[in-house]
Amino acid sequence: MSITLLDGGMGQELVARAGCATSLWSVQALLDNPEMVRAVHDNYFAAGADVATTNTYSALPDRLEKHDLGSKLEDLQRIACQKAVDAREFNGAGIVAGSLGPQGFSYQPNLAPPAAQAAEVYFNICKIQTNYVDVFLAETMSSIDQARGALMGTDGFGKPVWLALSVDDSDGKKLRSGEKISDILPLLEEYSPAAIFVNCSIPEAVSVAVPELMLSGIPVGAYANGFTKIPAEFNKIGATVDMLEARTDLTPEAYADFAQIWIDNGATLVGGCCEVGPAHISELKRRFGYL
Secondary structure (H helix, E strand, O other), X not given: OOOEEOOOOOHHHHHHHHOOOOOOOOHHHHHHOHHHHHHHHHHHHHHOOOEEEOOOOOOOHHHHHOOOOXXXXXXXXXXXXXXXXXXXXXXXXXXXXXXXXXXXXXXXXXXOOOHHHHHHHHHHHHHHHOOOOOEEEEEEEOOHHHHHHHHHHHOOOOOOEEXXXXXXXXXXXXXXXXXXXXXXXXXXXXXXOOEEEEEOOOHHHHHHHHHHHHHHOOOEEEEEOOEXXXXXXXXXXXXXXXXXXXXXXXXXXXXXXXXXXXXXXXOOEEEEOOOOOHHHHHHHHHHHOOO
């Protein structure tokens, strides 16, 4: 069995390095200090990651327009993609994954546009990313309809698509929408993504979700976050991540223990999401790089 190591979280790592959080989150670094983005990619590759995920999660029209930055969408996408490509070239090997974050807001599938409308947005972003990335990564999709919109929008480019679902922190068998995670299976059969993940949920919930996704028959991956919880008031564009609290118990060793559970249950792509940094990826490399 071969394990592909993803990188860790980008946005929270940038916030930590910048020393402050803004309502633009990871996009702020693209505006103020793109070389910091490159440095994070370099650090993850140095830690042992096989994948550089572009800093485009929140470079979406609805988020940018709220800050009067809608006209900068293409430029920000290209800058972010180029920094990931540059880091991969410097590393000498690796996969560049084009991040596509949830429209509406993270963890709030009720705020997302209908699938067909969302697909148009993703399609236009993919037209920008396609000349840079090796795979499209639709992240933190929290309902079946959100996932459908992402799969529709990434279809037709001739590139593999990785779909990552976010589950209820209190019940890893459910998406954040309340739908059963197993309800994604017909959609996977319809669109045939190259891999299915669970992401940006607490590690305990991820451990519950992975066996459910193994029923898909396609490669399964996992990358958890390190938040204590997602508060109810973190629910709209403009909310800043300083509302979120990081766990103090999720050391690199503790995170790798969770990853061992995911791998034991069949996951072959493993990395980290928010609050999981280079030290965690380094420990994953030490523990599983031989597999």
